Amino acid sequence: VREERLLNFKNFKVVGPVEPLVVEAGEDLVLPCSLQPNISAVDMMVEWIRTDRTDTDNLVHLYEGHKDTNDKQMKSYRGRTALFKEELQKGNTSLKLSAVQPSDEGVYQCYVESGSLYDAVIVHVEKLLEKWMYHFH
DSSP: OHHHHHHHHTOOEEEOOSSOEEEOTTOOEEEOOEEESOOOOTTSEEEEEETTOOSSOOEEEEEETTEEOOTTSOGGGTTTEEEOGGGGGGTBOOEEEOSOOGGGOEEEEEEEEETTEEEEEEEEEEEOOOOOOOOOO
16 A cells, blocks of 8 residues: 555646736746646656647757756757756746746746656746837926
8 A cells, every 4th residue: 555655646637827928028037837746857758849839840948868968959048058956856947038028928848757646737928018208398
């Protein structure tokens, strides 16, 4: 019975924000994503992709085999993505996106895989409408 309970504990759910994330160009953005229960994701595969891209060039960030493997990463994201390494052991698989560009607006998927177990969540990123400036002379 004890062994069975340990196996069940390894099952996890990937959770993210319900509302779209609204961001201004130039800002840094955290795309929240975490495991429930808060088990360590250090030994897992964490993949962030753009699901609104129709072609296969959709990789935003890949963590696999205890390291970032970004050779197939979309060029527009080079050097702008990071996971919170010290938080992985707490089940935090959020992505930090630096210096947001207008092209970052879209639909992201956080996919986490551990052996035959996997789950994913969708995160929407929307850009803030330009602030209108009224100048009275």
